[in-house]
Amino acid sequence: MTEVLSVSGLSVFYGTSAQAVENVSFAVGDGQVVTLLGANGAGKTSIMKAIAGLIPSRGEILFGGEPISALPARERVKRGIIYVPEGRxxxxxxxxxxxxxxxxxxxxxxxxxxxxxxxxxxxxxxxxxxxxxxxxxxxxxxxxxxxxxxxxxxPKLLLLDEPSLGLAPMLVRRVFDRLAAIRRESDLAIVLVEQNLAMSMRICDELHFLRGGRIIGHRTAADLKDNAARQEAIDAYLGAASAA
Structure with missing residues (x-):
């Protein structure tokens, strides 16, 4: 599988000392959906903004095999990286x-x-x-x-930040139904930031669990098809509140 996005050793600082993201690495293949899961303050949005070029970062970001860390946000948009922020x-x-x-x-x-x-x-x-x-x-x-x-x-890569934020469960299902349709009908690569594991499982291939700005666990969607394995991941990485 061709890698659309490769993130290696990504770190994000706010000010001179506040570190929001620490040494994060992951990849997204062609047509793949990769989910970043974690509670508020886990660093998920900072990762998305760093990939989109909206905030400075350290580490290496490759898009289509080419380094883009030095490129401004406008140039990244031209190359096919589109960020859909939380709050719409x-x-x-x-x-x-x-x-x-x-x-x-x-x-x-x-x-x-x-x-x-x-x-x-x-x-x-x-x-x-x-x-x-x-x-x-x-x-x-x-x-x-x-x-x-x-x-x-x-876009070639869609960065989708908290699409379920503030929505009633019925509306969340409608939005994810449409995302599933996009998944079926295109080879668009997606990085999805979410807190809702159950909805993320409907469309994603891989999941990275974040806490305190670091990736603390990784699972494939296939790993979590079993209810016991899913509960184990919830207990280990998210807490029971994220199961809904």
Whole structure:
């Protein structure tokens, strides 16, 4: 399997002494979904922002086999790395369609139209609301819009940060249903940050468990198909609250 992303010895500091991430290493293969799981403050978002080029970091980041640590965020976007942040951060007073166009701003007009229709086909929940202001969407629909906006850029690697954050269980299932469809219909590589193990298991290939800015465990999805093995991982790395 070809490696799309390789992270080696990644460390992130805030200020001169506060270390958020310590010596993290993992890889993502072509078409693979890799999940980073852990509680708040585990360093998950800092890892995502470092890969996207939004914060400085130490260590090596390879994308498509080439070093990108020195590249600015804009150049990483051009190469196909798209970050969908937690909290969605859509432009509330713009329409659904305008938000999508914003995600594909660097594409030619014809390509933007094609990808807009592709995204709306993928997310029928927002397709019939394309000309409605984004603030009028439900929380789950806003999350679908945020993911769709990321897909507009035709990414090779999607960094998806806490898509279940703040959503009711039914809406979480709807969002992950759409992610499963993306998984089936494309070879897009995804790094998924989550606290919800059960939902992550629906779409991922590998899971890395984080605590205190370090990776403390690794499992494949196949390892955790057995209920006893899943409970063991929950007890060891996450605590019972993360099982839901």
């Amino acid at each position: 951060e859509i432009v509330a007073n713009m329409s659904v369609r305008e938000n999508l166009v914003l995600g594909g701003y660097h594409l030619a007009a014809r390509d933007r139209r094609t990808r807009t229709e592709m995204v709306l086909d993928l997310f029928p929940e927002i397709a019939n609301k394309a000309d409605r202001a984004a603030w009028r969407l439900s929380g789950g629909e806003q999350q679908m819009l945020a993911i769709g906006r990321g897909l507009m850029a035709a």
